[in-house]
Amino acid sequence: MQTPHEPGETAAKERTLTSVGDYLEAAWERMPAAYFGNMFGVEGDGISRTDESNRAAFNAIGLHPRVLVDVSEVALATTVLGEPIELPVLLAPIGDMTRIHPDGELGAVRAAGEAGTVMVLSLAASLSAEEVIAAAKRPLWFQLYVLRDRGATRQLVEYAEEIGCRAIVVTVDNPGIIQRDVRPGHREAWGTIGRLGLGGRLQGSGLVLESVDPALTWKDIDWLRSATSLPLVIKGIQTGEDAALCAAHGASGLVLSNHGGQALPDTVGTVTRLAEIVEASAGVEVYLDGGIRQGGDILKALALGARAVLIGRAQLWGLAAGGQAGVTGVLEVLADELRAAMKFCGLADVALAGPALVEATR
Ligand SMILES: Cc1cc2nc3c(=O)[nH]c(=O)nc-3n(C[C@H](O)[C@H](O)[C@H](O)COP(=O)(O)O)c2cc1C
Numbered sequence: 001m002q003t004p005h006e007p008g009e010t011a012a013k014e015r016t017l018t019s020v021g022d023y024l025e026a027a028w029e030r031m032p033a034a035y036f037g038n039m040f041g042v043e044g045d046g047i048s049r050t051d052e053s054n055r056a057a058f059n060a061i062g063l064h065p066r067v068l069v070d071v072s073e074v075a076l077a078t079t080v081l082g083e084p085i086e087l088p089v090l091l092a093p094i095g096d097m098t099r100i101h102p103d104g105e106l107g108a109v110r111a112a113g114e115a116g117t118v119m120v121l122s123l124a125a126s127l128s129a130e131e132v133i134a135a136a137k138r139p140l141w142f143q144l145y146v147l148r149d150r151g152a153t154r155q156l157v158e159y160a161e162e163i164g165c166r167a168i169v170v171t172v173d174n175p176g177i178i179q180r181d182v183r184p185g186h187r188e189a190w191g192t193i194g195r196l197g198l199g200g201r202l203q204g205s206g207l208v209l210e211s212v213d214p215a216l217t218w219k220d221i222d223w224l225r226s227a228t229s230l231p232l233v234i235k236g237i238q239t240g241e242d243a244a245l246c247a248a249h250g251a252s253g254l255v256l257s258n259h260g261g262q263a264l265p266d267t268v269g270t271v272t273r274l275a276e277i278v279e280a281s282a283g284v285e286v287y288l289d290g291g292i293r294q295g296g297d298i299l300k301a302l303a304l305g306a307r308a309v310l311i312g313r314a315q316l317w318g319l320a321a322g323g324q325a326g327v328t329g330v331l332e333v334l335a336d337e338l339r340a341a342m343k344f345c346g347l348a349d350v351a352l353a354g355p356a357l358v359e360a361t362r
Contacts, residue, residue, distance in 0.1 A: 017321065019337075020293045020314045023330055027320035031100065051261030054291025057269020061300045062361040066346030074342045075349040076335060077116075080308050081167055081231050081252055081285065083139060086116030087335050088302060088350055091327070092260075092289050092310035093122030093143035093169070100316065103323030106135045108315060111327035113137030115335070120169050120310065123156070130163050139166035141233065145212045146170060146220055152211075157228045167252070168228055172216060173236030173259050218249050225250040233287070238267060240280035247282035253307075254281060256288045260312045271301060275355070278305030295337025302350055303357035 017023055078088050091112050098104040105119075105127050112119040113136060120141040121129055133140055142160035147153045160168060213220070225232055231252035237243055238258060246254045256277050258267050270290040278286050288301045289310035301309050311330070318330035342350070345357055 017329055017333075019333060020317065020330060023314070023317040023321045023326060023333075026322070026326075027100075027317040031320055051291065053267065054258070054261060054269040054271070055293070057272045058291055058293075058297045058300060060269075060360060060362050061271065061358050063296060063299060063303075063341065063345055064357050064359065065344050069346030069348070071343040071346060071348050073348065074339050075351075076338060078308065078350055080118060080287070081233075083118060083166060085118060085138075085308070087331065087338075088306075088308040089115075089292070089298060089331060089334055090117055090141075090287065090308055090310045091119040091315050092312040093120045093125075093171070094312050094316055095122045095124040096126035097316055098319060099126045100320045101323040101326070103319065105132045107324030108319060108327050109136045109140070110324050111318075111331060114328055115331040117331070118166075121165075129160065129165065133163050133165070139164065141165060141167040141169050143169045143171060143235070144224075146216050146224065147211045148213045149211065150223070153224075154227050157224070157230075161228060161230055165230065167231045167233050168224070169233040169235050169255070170221070170224060171235045171259075172221075173238075173257065218245055221249045221251070233285075237277065238270070238273060240273070240276040243277040243280040243284070243286070244282065247280075247284045251284050253285040253287060255310065256286060256290075256306070257310075258290050260290055271297075271304065274301060274304040274306060292334075295334055295339070296341045298334060298338045299341045299345065299347075299353065300358055302353035303355060305355075 017026060076087050078085060080090065091108055098108060101107060105121065105125050109119045109132050116138070118138055118141055119136070120143050121132055122143050123145055125132065129140065129142060142165040144153070144156060144160070157168060221232070221234065232250065233253035233255060234246045234251045235255035236257050236259060237246060237254045238256065243254060254277070256270050256274060258264070258270055270288055274286070274288055285307045286305060287308050287310060288306040289312060292298060292309045292311050293314060298309050311334070314330050314334070315327055318326035320326070322329060342348070347353060347357065
């Protein structure tokens with residue numbers, strides 16, 4: 001892959017990028033064409049449809065402006081699984097697409113540290129979790145796929161515990177289907193799991209896409225629950241029924257996610273289901289991802305009961321546009337826009353966000 005630019009080169013330019021859309025444009029200019037599909041969701045095979053439905057769902061919600069409230073100071077800080085964060089935006093796991101810039105995961109995790117938030121490191125990352133954690137100011141959450149080989153899966157979980165990860169984020173929206181390994185590049189990316197995600201431990205064990213267990217059930221979640229003392233977050237929940245099962249099976253958190261539009265193409269946008277899922281989740285913390293592009297989206301998600309949101313593509317666009325500085329830039333833009341949206345809505349603290357802030361517009 002070409003290296004579009006050196007780390008730090010775009011630091012000056014970053015200040016001229018004032019929206020996530022600006023980062024998308026800057027990323028677009030620098031990206032090798034082969035990466036466009038995953039980065040932008042423009043392959044025309046259904047991926048874009050669901051990504052659009054995430055956006056359409058946000059666009060179908062209006063915010064309620066309120067006036068004459070003292071919003072000279074607004075507080076964005078909250079907690080996720082008891083961990084204080086300064087901004088309710090986490091970095092989503094994005095595989096090894098981080099290699100789009102030489103800063104990679106190290107740039108992303110440093111940007112998360114600067115912003116005071118948590119990074120969820122992908123099992124398919126391009127560096128081991130140990131290497132990433134060495135650069136991290138904040139605890140990492142470890143994203144896991146349950147492998148057919150439960151011994152190897154257990155080793156992964158023990159590895160995450162040993163190096164100090166604070167949660168296991170188990171992705172359950174079947175990767176065997178969503179990643180559609182017929183696409184050029186995917187099989188190669190998945191071939192790296194054994195070498196990289198496992199910190200070298202299972203080297204040579206030939207872990208590839210097929211290693212991920214397509215036959216996973218809630219019984220396996222029970223097994224995972226018993227295999228670790230770390231909190232479990234289940235990623236890829238899209239219905240109230242499954243949210244209730246997350247609670248029944250001992251999860252501490254769930255991510256309402258359609259894998260950024262890479263799962264079933266004909267689902268509704270994630271935010272459409274948020275209130276129902278929060279209602280069913282019986283106290284399990286609910287996070288949302290899919291289509292977060294501006295501060296108002298975050299406020300809508302918080303109003304409907306999300307504890308925080310995660311960013312996948314917006315993070316990638318920042319990384320592609322300017323490495324660590326680019327991810328910092330994206331997080332700053334989102335924080336500024338969230339603050340502004342809160343001020344217009346007369347909301348001084350994210351903890352006060354509630355359903356009265358939003359209404360369906362169509
Ligand atoms: C390039 C790319 C790679 C991804 N890799 C992973 C992964 O390794 N593990 C995972 O659980 N989700 C993965 N996801 C899904 C994201 O974690 C997240 O659910 C999604 O990107 C959120 O939607 P957004 O891109 O609109 O923010 C990936 C998404 C993208 C775009």
